[in-house]
Amino acid sequence: MPEKLIIIGSGPAGHTAAIYAARAELKPLMFEGSTPGGQLMLTTEVENWPGFPNGMMGPEMMDLFKKQSERFGTRILSENVTEVDFTASPFVVKTSTASYSSEAVIVSTGATAMWLGVPGEKEYGGRGVSACATCDGFFFKNKKIVVVGGGDSAMEESNFLTRFAETVTVIVRKDELKASKIMQERARNNPKISFVWNSEVKEIVGDGTRVSGVKIFNNKTNETTDFATDGVFVAIGHKPNTELFAGKLELDKAGYIVVRPGSTITNVEGVFAAGDVADHYYKQAITAAGTGCMAAIDAERWLASKE
Amino acid sequence: MLELTSANFDASVLASSDLVLVDFWAPWCGPCKLMAPVMEELAGELTEVVFAKVNVDDHSDIAQRYNILSIPTFLIFKGGQVVDQFSGSMTKDALRAKIEKHS
Ligand SMILES: Cc1cc2nc3c(=O)[nH]c(=O)nc-3n(C[C@H](O)[C@H](O)[C@H](O)COP(=O)(O)OP(=O)(O)OC[C@H]3O[C@@H](n4cnc5c(N)ncnc54)[C@H](O)[C@@H]3O)c2cc1C
Numbered sequence: 034m035p036e037k038l039i040i041i042g043s044g045p046a047g048h049t050a051a052i053y054a055a056r057a058e059l060k061p062l063m064f065e066g067s068t069p070g071g072q073l074m075l076t077t078e079v080e081n082w083p084g085f086p087n088g089m090m091g092p093e094m095m096d097l098f099k100k101q102s103e104r105f106g107t108r109i110l111s112e113n114v115t116e117v118d119f120t121a122s123p124f125v126v127k128t129s130t131a132s133y134s135s136e137a138v139i140v141s142t143g144a145t146a147m148w149l150g151v152p153g154e155k156e157y158g159g160r161g162v163s164a165c166a167t168c169d170g171f172f173f174k175n176k177k178i179v180v181v182g183g184g185d186s187a188m189e190e191s192n193f194l195t196r197f198a199e200t201v202t203v204i205v206r207k208d209e210l211k212a213s214k215i216m217q218e219r220a221r222n223n224p225k226i227s228f229v230w231n232s233e234v235k236e237i238v239g240d241g242t243r244v245s246g247v248k249i250f251n252n253k254t255n256e257t258t259d260f261a262t263d264g265v266f267v268a269i270g271h272k273p274n275t276e277l278f279a280g281k282l283e284l285d286k287a288g289y290i291v292v293r294p295g296s297t298i299t300n301v302e303g304v305f306a307a308g309d310v311a312d313h314y315y316k317q318a319i320t321a322a323g324t325g326c327m328a329a330i331d332a333e334r335w336l337a338s339k340e
Numbered sequence: 341m342l343e344l345t346s347a348n349f350d351a352s353v354l355a356s357s358d359l360v361l362v363d364f365w366a367p368w369c370g371p372c373k374l375m376a377p378v379m380e381e382l383a384g385e386l387t388e389v390v391f392a393k394v395n396v397d398d399h400s401d402i403a404q405r406y407n408i409l410s411i412p413t414f415l416i417f418k419g420g421q422v423v424d425q426f427s428g429s430m431t432k433d434a435l436r437a438k439i440e441k442h443s
Contacts, residue, residue: 067431074370074429092370111378113431129433159410159427168369169410171396172403242407264409 035123036062036135038332040107041114042274044071045318046141046308048098049325050332054139055105057333062133063102063109064126070095071143072271072309073318077167077193082318094318119281119301136339137303137332140278140290141325144271144309144316149181153237153244154267161244162237162265166190170197173264179204179247181234182268188216190268195225202262204229204249229260237265273310282306289313297328305331341383342392346399354420356390359443363393364403364413371429372412378432382439389439416442 038054040047043065054061068074073091080088103109110128118125123134146164148154154162163169170193178198180191183205191201203220208230210217220226229249235257236248246261273289275282283291283300290299290306297305307328308321342352344362353360363379365372383391396403396411406415406422416424416439423442430438 067434068371068429069374070370074374076370077368092373111432113434159413159425160407161409163410165371165410168371168412171366171368171411172409243409 036060036133037336038062038137038139039064039124039126039133039135040139040141041117041126042066042071042141042143042308042310043069043095043099043109044141044143044308044321045073045095045098046143046310046321046325046328047071047139048095048102049322050139050141050307050329051102051107051325052098052105053326053329054332055102055107057329059329059333059336061107061139062135063107064114064128065109065111066113066142068143069111070099075165075167076189079318114277117277117281119304122303124303137305137336139297139325139328139332140282140299140304140306140310141308141321141328142274142277142310143321144273146267147269147272149234149237149267149269151234151236153239154265157237157239157244157265160242161239161263162267164267166193166266166268169264169266170194173197175199176263177261178202178264178266179234179260179262180266180268182270183207183210183212184268184270185212185216186270187268188212188220190266191220191226192223194266195223198225198264201226202229202260203227204232204234204247206233206252207231234265271309271316273313275310285313287313297324297331303332303335305335341379342390344392344394344399344402346401349394349399349402352390352392353417356417357419358388358390359439360390360392360417361439362415362417363391364396364406364408364411364415365393366395366397366411368397369411374429375412375435378430378435381432382436386436386439386443389443414438418442 076091116127290311305328307324
């Protein structure tokens with residue numbers, strides 16, 4: 034017997050879809066993937082989730098999401114989906130150890146932090162190169178840190194890192210920040226934070242065991258300079274987790290799943306997409322949860338229409 | 341799960357004849373929290389491997405000794421030598437595969 038509904042991903046979108054689908058008696062089966070709880074597991078305080086005027090810790094919030102999914106009967110597997118076949122009904126969803134089939138699928142695989150892709154980055158991963166300030170900032174007490182990026186997450190990481198670091202230098206590709214007003218303000222007013230404009234990190238160098246500096250290219254003067262640093266935190270944005278769906282679902286140029294406007298319906302009937310994986314614009318926990326709810330309702334109606 | 345301290349680390353890890361997986365973690369680290377149940381479950385399944393963890397808040401000296409700059413970081417020890425090191429959260433199967441490579 035195929036499942037009625039498989040949900041791929043366990044971020045705010047996946048869990049909200051699961052809560053709605055489970056309450057609608059669809060007995061959803063969820064694959065958590067390698068980041069159970071999704072991106073909010075990597076942050077500290079979430080201040081803009083309505084209903085919590087004093088904020089809430091991201092990991093704690095996702096724990097509660099999971100409990101609520103389970104309360105209504107969602108079955109959760111701690112596995113990655115490695116392959117899907119959407120060409121025939123029921124759809125096939127595979128992990129490295131087993132194969133499952135389902136009448137409907139909700140894709141909520143979210144997004145992952147992008148890396149720079151420069152020499153030294155991989156080599157010094159976990160040895161001074163990081164994409165998680167809340168995890169690794171602790172190891173840089175009284176050290177010099179570089180943050181790469183000019184958006185909200187770069188500002189947030191920079192501010193957070195000043196709790197530990199002696200100085201935080203933000204390397205920005207343009208001569209302005211993409212970050213929201215409030216986040217810019219906070220960073221600019223922080224005495225430990227300084228900015229290097231029109232600049233790109235071209236290489237990360239080290240002594241073999243840990244990072245010692247970066248090579249910075251100024252795209253206005255075309256000059257490359259050496260900059261000494263103990264740590265490099267990369268915050269240049271996210272890319273949607275859709276490698277799995279290339280050639281199987283319609284994706285836009287940037288790799289996001291294309292949904293019918295105002296819905297979560299993809300180009301394959303019975304497959305729905307919710308959260309950051311189909312959203313290159315809002316990218317918030319609350320919008321992910323909102324579209325997760327929509328996906329569950331879209332799936333429920335579609336399943337009912339087939340009967 | 342073996343709780344490692346500055347006092348028992350050498351005896352429990354370096355002097356062990358078994359394969360030892362050491363998880364460097366802290367209570368404030370989200371991805372570390374993700375790995376706690378994974379470690380517990382694998383410890384129940386791979387009984388010939390010693391599963392141990394170091395709270396880097398309490399034992400920063402051990403973290404420093406192994407140049408830990410990111411958590412969670414996992415070290416695999418065989419005969420007292422580090423034979424593998426990797427960072428970040430992963431699924432149970434992925435962690436199992438990493439361990440089994442060395443057993
Ligand atoms: C540091 C940081 C701070 C943030 N702070 C805020 C904030 O304060 N407020 C706010 O509203 N938003 C914040 N965001 C954004 C918010 O986290 C995202 O918009 C939201 O998490 C998107 O939810 P999602 O469910 O679409 O995807 P994600 O949270 O990205 O979850 C994706 C899920 O899919 C799973 N997955 C991926 N591939 C597979 C696969 N092959 N098989 C199975 N599962 C898979 C992953 O394991 C994960 O569980 C922050 C993001 C970051 C990185």
